[in-house]
Structures are given as C-alpha cells and as structure tokens.
Amino acid sequence: MKFFSTNACICRDGDDNRPMPSPLLVIEHLRVDFPEVVAVNDLSLTVAAGDVCGLIGPNGAGKTTTMRAISGLQECTRGSVKVGGHELASEPDELKRRLGFMPDFCPTYDQLTTTEFLDHFARAYDVPNRAQRIGQCLELTWLTEKRDALCEELSRGMKQRLVLAKTLLPDPEVLLLDEPASGLDPLGRIELRKILLQLRGAGKAVLISSHILTELSGFCNTAAIMERGKLVKCGSIAELGREMGTRKMSVKWRADGDLALEILKGAGVKNLEPSNLGAAFDFDGGTDALDDLLKTLVTRGVRVAEWRGVGDDLEQIFLQSGAKELM
Amino acid sequence: MNLNDNPIFLTQKRLVHRAGVLAAVLIAALVGASLLSGLIAYLAAPLDYNFRSSQDAGRMFYGWVIGVEILVLVVGGFSRICNTLANERKAGLWDSNRLTPLQPWQLVTGYWFGSPLREFYMAVVLAGIGLVIVLLGRLSPALWLGTQLLIFSTALFFGLLAVLIGLVAQRPQNGVILFLLFFLLQFPSFTMPKFLLTNFLLPIYGMADLFRDAADTNSADLLESWNGLPNIFGLPVYPILLSLALQLIVGIFLWRAAVRKTASPFQPLFLRWEAIALFAIILLAQHGLIWGLWRGHFSTAADQGRYYDRESILSIVHCGTLFLGTIVLAFSSAQPERMRVKALRLGFKNPGAIFSGSAVSLAFVLAAVAAAVLLTQCALSLADSWEIYLIAVGNLLAFFLVFSLLLEFCRLRFKRRALGFVALWLFVLCVLPFILAGVFSTAAIGKLSLLSPGIVALANPHDDGLNYLLGIVAGHLAIAFLLFLGWQRQWKQLLAKASTIQN
Numbered sequence: 027m028k029f030f031s032t033n034a035c036i037c038r039d040g041d042d043n044r045p046m047p048s049p050l051l052v053i054e055h056l057r058v059d060f061p062e063v064v065a066v067n068d069l070s071l072t073v074a075a076g077d078v079c080g081l082i083g084p085n086g087a088g089k090t091t092t093m094r095a096i097s098g099l100q101e102c103t104r105g106s107v108k109v110g111g112h113e114l115a116s117e118p119d120e121l122k123r124r125l126g127f128m129p130d131f132c133p134t135y136d137q138l139t140t141t142e143f144l145d146h147f148a149r150a151y152d153v154p155n156r157a158q159r160i161g162q163c164l165e166l167t168w169l170t171e172k173r174d175a176l177c178e179e180l181s182r183g184m185k186q187r188l189v190l191a192k193t194l195l196p197d198p199e200v201l202l203l204d205e206p207a208s209g210l211d212p213l214g215r216i217e218l219r220k221i222l223l224q225l226r227g228a229g230k231a232v233l234i235s236s237h238i239l240t241e242l243s244g245f246c247n248t249a250a251i252m253e254r255g256k257l258v259k260c261g262s263i264a265e266l267g268r269e270m271g272t273r274k275m276s277v278k279w280r281a282d283g284d285l286a287l288e289i290l291k292g293a294g295v296k297n298l299e300p301s302n303l304g305a306a307f308d309f310d311g312g313t314d315a316l317d318d319l320l321k322t323l324v325t326r327g328v329r330v331a332e333w334r335g336v337g338d339d340l341e342q343i344f345l346q347s348g349a350k351e352l353m
Numbered sequence: 354m355n356l357n358d359n360p361i362f363l364t365q366k367r368l369v370h371r372a373g374v375l376a377a378v379l380i381a382a383l384v385g386a387s388l389l390s391g392l393i394a395y396l397a398a399p400l401d402y403n404f405r406s407s408q409d410a411g412r413m414f415y416g417w418v419i420g421v422e423i424l425v426l427v428v429g430g431f432s433r434i435c436n437t438l439a440n441e442r443k444a445g446l447w448d449s450n451r452l453t454p455l456q457p458w459q460l461v462t463g464y465w466f467g468s469p470l471r472e473f474y475m476a477v478v479l480a481g482i483g484l485v486i487v488l489l490g491r492l493s494p495a496l497w498l499g500t501q502l503l504i505f506s507t508a509l510f511f512g513l514l515a516v517l518i519g520l521v522a523q524r525p526q527n528g529v530i531l532f533l534l535f536f537l538l539q540f541p542s543f544t545m546p547k548f549l550l551t552n553f554l555l556p557i558y559g560m561a562d563l564f565r566d567a568a569d570t571n572s573a574d575l576l577e578s579w580n581g582l583p584n585i586f587g588l589p590v591y592p593i594l595l596s597l598a599l600q601l602i603v604g605i606f607l608w609r610a611a612v613r614k615t616a617s618p619f620q621p622l623f624l625r626w627e628a629i630a631l632f633a634i635i636l637l638a639q640h641g642l643i644w645g646l647w648r649g650h651f652s653t654a655a656d657q658g659r660y661y662d663r664e665s666i667l668s669i670v671h672c673g674t675l676f677l678g679t680i681v682l683a684f685s686s687a688q689p690e691r692m693r694v695k696a697l698r699l700g701f702k703n704p705g706a707i708f709s710g711s712a713v714s715l716a717f718v719l720a721a722v723a724a725a726v727l728l729t730q731c732a733l734s735l736a737d738s739w740e741i742y743l744i745a746v747g748n749l750l751a752f753f754l755v756f757s758l759l760l761e762f763c764r765l766r767f768k769r770r771a772l773g774f775v776a777l778w779l780f781v782l783c784v785l786p787f788i789l790a791g792v793f794s795t796a797a798i799g800k801l802s803l804l805s806p807g808i809v810a811l812a813n814p815h816d817d818g819l820n821y822l823l824g825i826v827a828g829h830l831a832i833a834f835l836l837f838l839g840w841q842r843q844w845k846q847l848l849a850k851a852s853t854i855q856n
Contacts, residue, residue, distance in 0.1 A: 057697075059690075059693070059694050059697060061690050061768070098452070103694050103697050103698055104697070104698050122453065123454050125452075127452055131445060133444050133446045133449050142367060146360050149358075150361075150455050
C-alpha cells in the first residue's frame with residue numbers, strides 16, 4: 027500500500043494476500059468547517075469489509091467530528107460519504123440502515139430497563155425477532171444479568187456496553203465507535219476486544235476512534251492518524267510500521283550476552299542499552315533487516331528468549347507520525 | 354402508521370406511565386368532582402345560591418372545568434413537549450433517534466402525542482366531568498362538543514409549536530417563557546375581541562360565542578363587543594370555524610418546519626416561500642377581520658365619525674404587523690456561519706448571492722406584502738389617505754430593513770455577543786425616544802422612534818404633522834442605508850476570509 031500525499035488513504039496492507047473485499051465505507055475529500063477553524067480538512071478514507079481501522083489523534087484532532095459527519099449528524103462543507111455504495115447526501119435512509127454509530131457518551135433513557143431501551147431501537151430499526159436479537163446483544167455485551175435493570179442504575183461502563191449493544195442491534199455493515207472503551211474497566215476492555223475481533227471476522231467495517239492507543243492495539247489491523255483535521259498517515263499497522271524507519275526493540279537471552287551485544291553493535295544498532303540478560307536498542311532498518319538481525323543472533327548461538335518491539339506498534343507509529351504536537 | 358407502532362410514541366408512553374399517571378389523574382378528578390359537587394349542591398337547594406337558573410350555574414361550573422382543562426392540556430402539554438425535546442436533545446437521545454431509519458414525521462408525531470400523555474389523561478377526566486356538568490345544568494351538548502373540540506385543537510396547535518421550539522431552543526424554559534409572553538400580550542386584545550386575530554388563533558372568541566349561545570336569550574350581562582359573528586372582508590364566519598381554519602393553516606406550516614428541522618437540523622426553520630406565505634395569510638386574515646370597519650375607506654370613514662371609537666385598531670394591527678415581521682425575519686435571517694459554509698461549498702464570492710439569501714431581501718418582500726394588504730383598508734380613499742398609507746408602508750419597510758440589517762450586521766460583527774448588541778440598538782432606535790419624550794415632555798421626540806410613524810399616522814389620521822412623520826420615515830430609511838453599507842462590508846470581509854481558508 028502507498029501513502030497518498032493527497033491526504034487520501036485506503037486502509038489496506040499491500041502485502042495482504044486476501045482478496046480485496048468491497049470497500050464498505052468510502053469517504054472522499056470530506057471537509058467540515060466550524061467558526062474560525064476547519065475541523066476536518068480534505069479527508070479521504072476507505073475501510074473495507076473485515077477491517078478494523080483505528081482513527082487515532084490527539085484531543086481536538088477532528089476524530090469525533092469526522093464520525094459525526096459520516097453519520098450525518100454534522101453538516102459537511104463538501105466531500106462525500108458512501109456506506110455500502112449508498113451516498114449520505116442522496117440516500118440517507120439507506121445509509122442509516124447500514125451504519126451503526128456509538129457516540130463517545132452514553133445517551134440512554136434512564137427510566138427504561140435495558141431490555142426496553144434496546145426494544146425501542148429494535149422497533150425503530152424494524153429488527154426481526156426482536157426479543158431474540160435483544161437477548162443476543164445483551165449476552166454479547168455481558169449485560170444479560172442486567173436485562174431488567176433501569177438504565178439509571180447502570181455504571182458508566184455498563185451504559186457504554188448497553189449503547190454498544192444498541193449499535194450492534196440492527197447488525198449494521200459499518201460501525202463507527204467513538205472512544206468505545208473510555209469508560210470500561212480492564213475486563214470490559216478485554217471483552218470489547220473480543221467483540222471487535224468477532225465483528226472483524228464477520229466482515230464488518232469498523233472505524234474506531236481513540237486517543238488511548240493501548241485501547242486500539244490488538245484489534246485494529248489498519249490505522250488512520252489525524253492531526254488538526256487532516257489525515258497525517260494511514261494504512262495497515264504492519265505497513266505503517268515499516269514506514270517508520272527507526273524502531274525501538276527489546277531482546278532478552280538466556281546466555282551468551284556478550285556475544286549478543288557484539289552482534290548488535292556490529293549490526294549498527296543505535297542507543298544500545300544493555301540490561302540483565304537483555305538489551306534495548308533503536309533499529310533504523312526495515313522489517314527484513316530486522317529479521318536478518320534476529321537470524322544472525324540465533325545462527326551464531328545466542329539463545330534468544332524474547333524479541334519484540336518496545337511499546338505498542340500503534341504507539342510507535344503515532345509518536346513518529348508527527349501528530350504529537352497537541353498531546 | 355399506527356401510533357402504537359411508533360417506537361418514539363411507545364417509549365414516551367412508557368416513560369410517562371413509569372413516572373406515574375394515577376396521582377395526576379386523581380388530582381384532575383378531584384378538581385372536577387369539586388366543581389360537580391358545587392352544581393349538585395345548587396340543584397339540591399337553588400335558593401341558597403345566586404344563580405339565576407340551572408343553566409347559569411352549569412355555565413359557571415363548566416367554565417371553571419374548561420379553564421383547568423386548558424391550563425393542564427394546553428399550557429402543561431406545551432411545557433412538557435418543550436422540556437422533553439430539549440432534554441433529549443441535550444442527552445443525545447434525539448440524535449440517536451434521528452440516526453434510526455424512522456422517518457422525520459414519525460419522530461415528530463411520537464413526541465407530539467407521546468410526551469404530553471399525562472396531561473391528556475387529566476384533560477380526558479376533566480372533559481368527562483364537564484360533560485356531566487353540562488347535562489346536569491341542562492346546557493346544550495353543542496357547548497361541550499364545541500369547547501372540547503377547540504381545546505383539543507388548540508392543544509394540538511400549541512403542541513406542534515412546542516415541538517418546534519423544543520427543536521431550536523437552547524434551554525427548555527425558553528419555550529414556556531415565550532408561551533406566557535404570548536398569553537400576556539393577548540390580554541389587551543380583549544377590548545376589541547372580534548377584530549383581532551389572536552382571539553381566534555387562541556379560540557377565545559369561539560369559546561365566548563359558544564357560552565353566549567348557551568346563555569339565556571334575554572341575558573344582558575355580555576358586553577356588546579363580545580356579541581355577533583366576526584366578518585372576513587364582510588362575510589360573516591362562525592368563530593369556531595375561523596379558529597379551526599386558522600389553527601389548521603398555521604399548523605401546516607409549523608408541521609412542515611418541524612419535519613424539515615428533524616430531517617436536517619441545518620436547514621432553516623421556514624423556507625422563503627413559506628415565510629412569505631405564512632406572513633401573508635396571517636396579515637390577510639387580520640385585515641379581513643377589520644375590513645368591515647372602513648370597507649376600503651380608511652380615514653375618510655373615520656372622518657365621518659362612524660367608527661371613531663375604533664380608529665386605533667388599524668394602528669394596533671400595524672404594531673402587530675411589525676411584531677410578526679420581526680419574528681419571521683429573525684427566523685429567516687441567515688446565520689453568517691451557514692452562509693460562509695455555503696460560500697465555501699458553492700465557491701461564490703458574489704455579494705448579490707448573499708443578498709438574495711439573506712433576510713434583507715425578505716424584508717423588502719414582507720414590506721411589499723404588508724403594503725398590499727394594508728391597501729385593502731384605504732384603496733377606495735387613497736386620494737385622501739395616500740400620505741398616511743405612504744407613512745405606514747415606509748415605516749414597515751424601514752423597520753423591517755433596519756431590523757434585518759442590524760441582526761445580520763451584529764451576527765457578523767459581534768458573533769456570540771450579537772443578540773446583546775441587537776437589543777441595544779433596537780432599544781436606542783425604538784424605546785429611547787419614548788423615554789426622552791417623557792423626560793423632556795415633548796411628544797415630537799417620541800415620534801422619532803422606529804415604531805412611531807406608522808402607528809401615529811394610523812391612530813391620528815387627521816393629525817397635522819404628517820409631513821413631519823414623512824420626514825422621520827425618510828430619516829429611518831437613511832439609517833437603513835447606512836446599515837446596509839456596514840452590512841455589505843461585513844459580508845465582503847467574511848467571504849474574503851472564506852476564500853482564503855478555501856485556498
């Protein structure tokens with residue numbers, strides 16, 4: 027995949043051997059103006075079926091505005107949004123059936139039970155077998171035990187899961203999740219990750235925003251980095267990693283530390299920091315050169331116990347993308 | 354679509370029932386039962402009371418019942434819808450519902466009928482007790498049927514208005530304040546009930562007419578001004594029909610606005626043609642009501658002393674025209690930010706395009722409509738009253754222009770502080786002259802007000818100072834011209850900025 031300097035991006039890895047699935051979400055030259063500021067500027071992005079795309083950026087980068095514009099809640103100055111081939115401007119009703127939007131806060135009817143809340147939206151979306159589908163969604167979001175609880179009795183994390191259940195209810199092709207894990211406890215985040223991987227497996231296109239990168243790593247296979255309304259970088263996680271150049275690596279070994287350090291020095295790594303049975307270093311080469319270095323260590327007899335990039339891939343990508351000024 | 358298939362209605366119903374309706378219904382029942390027991394007590398011992406007959410007692414007790422019913426259903430329902438919508442907008446539920454495949458009209462219907470259900474139940478209980486009172490008091494069932502029809506149609510009309518206010522108001526209480534303001538402004542119109550439209554939009558005259566029909570034929574306690582059928586351009590019309598027709602026509606415009614605003618909150622409340630049509634219909638109906646006073650001979654007929662006591666009506670109508678025009682212009686005035694976005698989208702930099710889309714061009718159209726309708730009052734005496742007509746029309750034009758230019762200028766120049774500055778300048782141009790006139794005891798200063806020329810000329814058609822008023826109108830138009838220059842400059846700056854951002 028190539029990075030388009032025109033601020034356009036297809037979130038797909040060039041090395042991905044899977045057949046190119048149909049793009050479910052296509053955004054072209056999207057622009058949103060606020061008084062005194064261009065909130066989203068000439069953003070083009072495509073998310074295909076089976077992709078979970080992380081929309082990353084500091085606060086105020088335009089992530090939420092982008093999501094609101096895609097869903098039709100925010101007026102666009104120009105540009106087009108297509109969901110499943112249906113244009114937002116000309117076929118809003120078709121788009122509504124195919125799109126699920128989970129906002130970054132939890133709008134619920136406090137005096138309804140969770141089941142009644144979901145029933146409201148199931149009716150609105152004309153979901154077949156309502157009761158069964160509501161049960162499935164409650165189960166998927168771990169809320170079955172709370173099916174008769176009033177929404178006002180739920181914790182913030184539970185409300186977040188309920189709104190996620192509401193979003194999943196009509197089984198939309200495209201999901202926009204704005205900061206979905208912000209109120210979740212660690213267990214909730216693990217569950218969210220499972221749900222998102224299921225959705226990915228089910229061929230949904232998911233655009234998920236967050237400024238907490240650890241939330242996104244693990245289930246995003248693509249990422250789009252925004253800063254001040256513009257798309258700074260976009261592509262598959264692997265490809266973006268390759269584009270980064272310098273990588274921070276960590277290696278641990280069981281023995282032969284001196285030999286390992288000698289090999290690493292010889293390979294021209296930077297900022298080598300030895301530690302007990304291991305070392306951290308910066309590496310400028312690409313993925314192939316990194317693979318070769320590991321191969322050299324192993325073939326020369328170093329018993330490598332661990333070999334990994336330091337921090338999340340997304341974190342590295344983000345920090346090196348230049349989109350950190352507002353953090 | 355059946356209401357019971359409407360998820361918004363069902364959810365609102367659930368919420369109302371969950372919060373409890375029994376206590377509210379029992380309160381309504383107790384109020385109604387108290388009034389009913391009063392009538393029963395009279396029927397049991399008529400000599401202990403001051404009523405002339407059972408009908409007289411029945412009318413009095415039924416009058417109280419419908420008073421409470423109006424308070425509950427019209428005022429309470431209005432407030433409930435406003436609050437529900439404003440709160441759900443704030444909570445994000447409105448957006449969640451808008452993102453579902455539900456049609457905009459389904460959303461509007463759901464809130465319109467669903468949120469005031471508690472008030473509806475209370476009204477139904479009161480209406481039932483009212484029917485018993487009507488029957489026990491040997492009153493005509495037509496009284497009950499007519500008044501209930503008017504109450505429910507008014508509740509629907511104001512419910513729709515509440516939906517609209519709930520969609521645009523930042524704070525839920527704003528709607529209720531507007532509603533109460535409307536009621537307060539209504540009171541002065543009671544002095545000439547048959548001639549002012551607000552007495553038909555709120556079906557006050559229709560109710561009074563029904564009660565009068567139910568009264569003893571020789572009853573002399575009703576004021577003369579509350580007697581007889583109203584006339585539209587000389588044709589007598591049943592007040593109940595006039596009220597229903599007016600509410601229906603204005604309601605259709607409100608409905609269209611509510612549905613459009615639901616479909617896309619970025620659209621204006623009224624399309625341009627809707628704003629003009631609504632303004633024209635209301636004005637035409639109002640002038641139709643008073644047409645019988647002069648039959649096209651305004652000022653000369655008054656000169657003959659035939660309508661001397663009613664000559665101020667036209668100046669009151671003129672005042673109402675200014676008020677209505679202000680509201681229409683305020684809702685149709687272009688938000689600078691929207692115009693800037695439009696400019697960016699379409700790439701136009703032509704101030705002419707801005708002019709056609711702004712409220713300034715609408716001000717010309719509204720003034721032209723008002724002038725055409727005002728002509729119906731003096732068309733047959735124009736040779737004598739052309740000066741008065743000219744002053745009134747000039748005043749309308751100047752006021753509409755100054756208001757629309759001022760509003761857009763302040764929005765462009767002062768942005769979030771715009772309303773404060775609009776209020777300041779309107780105070781200076783409209784109210785300050787009256788204060789100074791009082792302070793210096795000089796009526797001439799009061800005539801300098803932007804409101805004065807038309808009102809003064811129409812109220813005193815034989816005043817010698819018409820030339821002075823013409824001069825004042827010319828001065829007001831000069832102020833409008835200066836504002837126009839400033840307005841044009843602000844727009845040019847905004848468009849230049851928009852094109853810079855675009856590039």
